[in-house]
Amino acid sequence: MSSGVNFWAAGNNRVKSSSSPTPAITEAPPKLKPDTMSQQKKGFVLKPMKNGTVNGDTNGSITPTSTLNGRKTNWADEEEDSEFLAQFTKDPRINTLETTIVLKDERVKELEATVVTKTLRIAELEAAVQDRDHRIYDLEADSDDKGVRIGKLEEANHEQCIQVQELVRDIAKKDERIDVLEHELSQKKMAIIHDLEPNSSSTAQAPTNCEEVAIVEKANTNTPIATKTPDTESFKDHKETEFEKAISDTDVSDSFEIVEASKPEEATKEATEAVAKEDTFSVKTSPDTSSEKSTLANLYVTKDTLKVVPPAPKPKTLTFPIDFSKYAKKPTVPPATRQSQSPSPVSSRNGHTTPWGRSAKQARVKTDAKPNLNPSADIRQMSLIERSKYANGPEVVVKLGGIDLMTIPKYLLMQCSAKALAYFDANPDATSWDFPAGSMDADSAKVCLTWMDEMTFQGRVYSITLSAVPTHDKKNLHICHVARVMGLNNTYVGHFTKQLCDRIRNNEVSYEFMDTVCELAYRENDPIFDCLANNLVNQMKVGAVKDVASLERLMAKHAALKGKMDHIKYMMAKRMRKASDSREGSQYGGSKERRGGVGNKGGYGGSGAPSNAVSLFARTR
Structure with missing residues (x-):
């Protein structure tokens, strides 16, 4: 212890x-x-x-x-x-470090949330890039297809150009062949006529008797013998050529006249006169042929050598297969015998509905029948009886700034113009239809009103006259402008619209023409102005505008044209976006309605629709 x-x-x-x-x-x-x-x-x-x-x-x-x-x-x-x-004492550094650890933990959580958000955004962008890649691939495929199609069309166009050139050469050869055949035919015709003329004259020889033989013998003894010399032959050839020209200048009906049978005395008289003319037309012989006169004199007609023959038969009458009596000029009827006849249904088939001596408008008779008014119906598709009804009723005066243009039936205006129908329905007692001064061209308005008035009495139907010469473009555009201002149906000037729009699409118009179209444009209804704006937008899109400065000046001068072109561009872009959205929707399951829509149980729009991140990850897989 x-x-x-x-x-x-x-x-x-x-x-x-x-x-x-x-x-x-x-x-x-x-x-x-x-x-x-x-x-x-x-x-x-x-x-x-x-x-x-x-x-x-x-x-x-x-x-x-x-x-x-x-x-x-x-x-x-x-x-x-x-x-x-x-143990009861705590170091302050420990407290500080513990607080720092807590803050760091919170920061780590924030960063983790940010990383998740960025990851989702990256996935979304990757999906968008993939969609764009698909879109680019589709566009490249479309471009390649269109390039191949353009190549095929160029080859077909080249082949057609070659074919057209061959057809033009064939037409030229055929024209030359036709000219040659016509020339040969004319030559053969002249040869046939020349051959038939002596035969026709030989059939009309006169009979011979004693008195005529004596006259011929006396003429032979007293006149020198006509011998054939080169001068006489050339003279006869010249005479024949003149005769052929005369025959060719005459008409066919003149060369084949109907010949009546003549008396034998007249035939003999003509024959003797012809013989006398031939004898008097003899030419002096040369010294070389004077020695042969004695021998040749014995060869001519004498009393001993004369052969007496019976009189020649009656000549045949030439006939022609066509009866020219049908085409002869008809004798005019004296004024006292002229009678006014009412038009008959049979004669109206050929357009001849007016009495003799009166114009068609004067022959128009008004009745109490009221026609059916339908501005959308084309009056040119109606019969004459239906069209004549629009001339009934009162007449109104069309005025332009206080100037009377024309007096025209009221029903006719209401049928051809929807604006006139609305105006006279609202003002049934109106006796005139007034337009402000300068709203349209007076001459062009008279052309349209005259045409409408003629439709009520003409047997045939026709459209307003269109001049295809480019120098008359302004006149044609004024007529179209008048039709728009008056409210006429577009079909009445449809041929104007077609020709002018074809020239615009083929780039065959100048900027002066475009300026006139813009000046006379009627914004409420003008297909020509719309066609011009669409064509300019298409040219700008493909880069086919040749004079950009002139186009810019034109657009600066006419704000209406620029506004119309901007609207067309906006609509084109809208259609392209709509088409691209529809293609993308069809690529990923069809449209919104087919995929379930908003609020539906099926598809991605229902209550069980996945989140954006899940759908994106599913699509990228």
Whole structure:
């Protein structure tokens, strides 16, 4: 026991002699549980220390003192008590670090949420890029297809051009062939006529009798013999050519006249006159032929050599297969015998419905029948009886700025013009239809009104006259402008619209023509102006405008044209966006309605629709 007490006493002195009675706590020990701390407090009692001794013992003697409850002091328990006290003190750095750790944890959570958002955005952008890639691929495929089609069309156009050139050459050859055949036909005709003329004259020879033989013999003895010389032959040829020209200049009906049978005396008289003319037209012979006169004289007619023949038969009458009596000029009827005849249904079929001596408008008879008014119906598709009904009723005056243009039937205006129908329905007692001065061209208005009036009495129907010469473009545009202002049906000037629009589409018009179209444009209803605006937009889109400066000046001068072109561009872009959206919808499951729509249970619009991120990930897979 004494050795144990000494051991503990030595330990106590070493503790008391230390320079720092209170040990420095470098690291906080772990907290003890409340039950453990209570157990430690029950078995130990803290005692104060003075100058390294316990209970004021300074003599250095090591004597155990009695503790509370009669127990002895245990130094090992005091060290444990000091460690227990150190547990209640906490380093501020630890608090700071703990707070920092909490903040860092929150920051880490925020960054993780940001990373998730960025990941979703990246996935969405990747899906959009993939859609654009598909779109670009489709456009490239369409471009390639159109390029192939353009190549095929160019080849077909080249082939057609070659074919047209061949047809033109064939037509030229055929024209030349026709000219040659016509020339040959005319030559053959002249040859046939020349051959038939002597035959027709030979059939009309006169009979011979004694008195005529005597006259011929006397003429032969008193006149020199006509011999054939080169001069006489050339003269006869010249005479024949003149005769052929005369025949060719005459009409066919003149060359084949109907010949009546003549008396034998007249035929003989003509024959003798012809013989006398031939004898008097003889030419002097040359000295070389004078020696042959005696021998040739015996060869001519004498009383001994004359052969008496019976009179020639009656000549045949030439006939022609066409009866020219039908085409002869009819004798005019004296004025006293002219009678006015009412038009008959039979004669109206050929358009001849007016009595002789009176104009068609004068023959128009008004009745009490009221026609059906329908401005959308074309009056040219109606019969004459239906059209004549529109001339009934009162007549009204069409005025332009106080100037009377024309008086025309009221029903006719209401049938041809929807504006006139609305005006006279609102004003049934109106006797005139007034237009402001300068609203349309007066001459062109008279042309349209005259044509409408003629439709009520003419047997045939026709349209307003269109002049296809480019110099009359302004006149044609004025007529179209008048038709728009008056409210006529567009079909009445449809041929104007077609020709002018074809020239605009084929780029066969000048900027002066375009300027005139813009000046005379009727914004409410003008197909020609709309066609011009559409064509200019298409040219600008494909880069086919040749004179950009002139086009810009035209657009700056006419704001209506620029506004129309801007509207067309907007509509084209809208249609393109709509078409692209429809193609994309069909590529990913059809339209919105087919995929379920908004609020439907099926598709992506219902209550079970996935989130944006899920749909994007599913599509990128």
